[in-house]
Amino acid sequence: MSDEISGRGDPLKSLQLLWGRAEAPRRGPKAKASVAELVSAAVAIADAEGLEAVSTRRVADAVGISPMSFYTHIPGKAELLDLMMDAVAGEVLKDRPVFKPAQWRANLTRVATEHRNVYLAHPWVIQLGTHRTVLGPNTFQSADIALSAVEGLGLTDIEMDRVITLVLDYVHGAVRNAAREKRVKELTGMTDEQWWYRVAPFLETVDFTPYPVLARVGKTTGETYGAHDPEGAFAFGLARLLDGLTVFIEAKAVKRKR
Structure with a gap:
């Protein structure tokens, strides 16, 4: 590495x-x-x-x-x-959308999804990027577009920055394993399905009595989406994140009306 x-x-x-x-x-x-x-x-x-x-x-x-x-x-x-x-930052939302404040959930979903797509197309970006932002024109454009997704909601500039940082931090963490999937396959010579098939016979000999919840949930998830479901996990987590932001943004709107 x-x-x-x-x-x-x-x-x-x-x-x-x-x-x-x-x-x-x-x-x-x-x-x-x-x-x-x-x-x-x-x-x-x-x-x-x-x-x-x-x-x-x-x-x-x-x-x-x-x-x-x-x-x-x-x-x-x-x-x-x-x-x-x-x-590669220039690939994020290169056709700049016109965001409507009332559709902020859809706006942030698009921002998150497009950033995820770039990570999947260029997995090395996760490995390379740090908290020291590359201060180039494409990076600036990407940041400006992301911030415009929450423009007009009555948030302060600091709150806008925090919201976008929260969403993009989520994307970075959630996409990490999915982005490395191809590389893991190359290094191990096995797909995820092949890896699980290889370890399954041994796991069948393990006594899962001490782990009843894991045994039940693991069986259900395995039957539902197999080895893993990065797209489903990403969508679920993003929706829950936006649910939390809904509470925050709606509370801000109530205060403005007082």
Whole structure:
């Protein structure tokens, strides 16, 4: 497992690249590849093989330039990772919706679902992202759209930020195992169903008398949705989260009317 994280490189160099303000080389032949092409190649490698497969050499080879030429565009892998994070952030709600305050539950459901979809498409994002936000234009756009989902509800700016943080933290936690499912299959050589089939004969020899509730619930869930049900679990948890926010938001509305 890689210990790479976003925000590990020179933050100012990353910002200059993210916002297109990096100085172009003063000498030498015209560049054969753009920063965007390098980032796109790196994302494709990470999607296909995992974050561990991303290296400056692999990315350079993918776009047909020498490893040394890579560094005329991007200082190093740390800054490349920041660019990758911002690139995939641009996939979240890229067709900016017009949210209606009265439909805030549907708004937040869409925000949560689209973030989940990005995690599933790019599982390495969960591994790479930290609390130090990549301060790029796509990340800013994604955050602005998410906040607009609760605009006009009478919440304070702090409350808006807390609500979106709560929802996105839920998504991050809820999607983690589902996003790693493909990688686990690759590393173990077994699907979840195959893994359970392998361990089932042993479990049948275990005395579950000390665990009566687990035995009953486990049997029911196994018969209902098999090995696991990430989509159902996500939908259930999100609905309960929104139920809690309903109480909070409705209470705020009552106070405003007094």
